[in-house]
Amino acid sequence: MNWINRIKKFGESIKQNINKKFPTKSERESSAWTSCCKGPILKTEIEENLFVCPHCNKHHRISPTQRFDIIFGKNNYEVIKTPIPKDDPLEWTDTKSYKQRLKDARKKTNQDCAVVIAKGNLNGLEITAGATNFDFIGGSSGAAETEAIIYGVQHAIDNKTPFVFWPCGGGQRMFESPIALAGMTKTTLAINELKENNLPYIVCFTDPTAGGITASFAMLGDIQFSEPGALIAFAGRRVVQATVKEELPPDFQTAEFLLKHGFVDRIVERKNLGSEIGSLLSILLNRNSGVNSENNEQTSETNIQAREAS
Numbered sequence: 001m002n003w004i005n006r007i008k009k010f011g012e013s014i015k016q017n018i019n020k021k022f023p024t025k026s027e028r029e030s031s032a033w034t035s036c037c038k039g040p041i042l043k044t045e046i047e048e049n050l051f052v053c054p055h056c057n058k059h060h061r062i063s064p065t066q067r068f069d070i071i072f073g074k075n076n077y078e079v080i081k082t083p084i085p086k087d088d089p090l091e092w093t094d095t096k097s098y099k100q101r102l103k104d105a106r107k108k109t110n111q112d113c114a115v116v117i118a119k120g121n122l123n124g125l126e127i128t129a130g131a132t133n134f135d136f137i138g139g140s141s142g143a144a145e146t147e148a149i150i151y152g153v154q155h156a157i158d159n160k161t162p163f164v165f166w167p168c169g170g171g172q173r174m175f176e177s178p179i180a181l182a183g184m185t186k187t188t189l190a191i192n193e194l195k196e197n198n199l200p201y202i203v204c205f206t207d208p209t210a211g212g213i214t215a216s217f218a219m220l221g222d223i224q225f226s227e228p229g230a231l232i233a234f235a236g237r238r239v240v241q242a243t244v245k246e247e248l249p250p251d252f253q254t255a256e257f258l259l260k261h262g263f264v265d266r267i268v269e270r271k272n273l274g275s276e277i278g279s280l281l282s283i284l285l286n287r288n289s290g291v292n293s294e295n296n297e298q299t300s301e302t303n304i305q306a307r308e309a310s
Helices: 003-009 014-021 025-030 043-047 064-072 098-109 143-159 174-196 237-244 255-260 270-285 289-309
Strands: 033-036 039-042 077-080 115-122 125-132 163-166 201-205 223-226
Touching (some): 064 077, 064 270, 125 270, 143 163, 143 174, 174 201, 201 270, 223 270
Antiparallel strands (some): 077 115, 115 125
């Protein structure tokens, strides 16, 4: 009897068995195995496929640097240092202090905050990019994340580059309360400033994107892409269902549902996202705009002369 049948015989789920073999979270994270549609699968098998399950096409969560490696090429980009405000302005403590949570998150992710900003070259175009790491306190957004996004937008404006962002996370960080909530307004104003400078803003939704993140900068893209199957929401499904008092469709709050209802422009698989963004930006930026403008002026002048002659 193999181990899977043995698990089934004793009424144990595969996840329960893995948790028994690797009882602590650190042991599970350091294991060479993870779980997906068919149960245990080698992490290397998923990693070789851009962290996408080769069987069910589930797009697993990845870090900002892994995402930039895929888009720009391995180490073919520069991470931009962003400002870090004072930690724990409210001196928050529950089961442990917020300062300790930040310390643990920084050690785990090797990041100063959940958002990473970088600059790189995509199809010959210089772009400013940003991404959120879900492993950093659930990708929640606080003062540091707000400052990082604003800094990224300002870098895009100063260097006249488009801004591409991969949002993720459950919303504004509860440990910073109104300070985190103020970030919704600040990031919205920053994106508006980007648009006033006629620079493209592209959003690429990842799983999950929710709460105050979708209620601010994540829903303001000129173009809204999404990875397949991503959860995109504001309030949780049960909260919405209790409010509207109706049965919600099974695919409610998925990228596919939002595509049908106009909140997402296109669902793009991770392997194709770089080429999709590159092609789109080539059109939006119109690299031959100067020549086209001159040709349009000459054409207009010729039409005027023709009308006067007639």
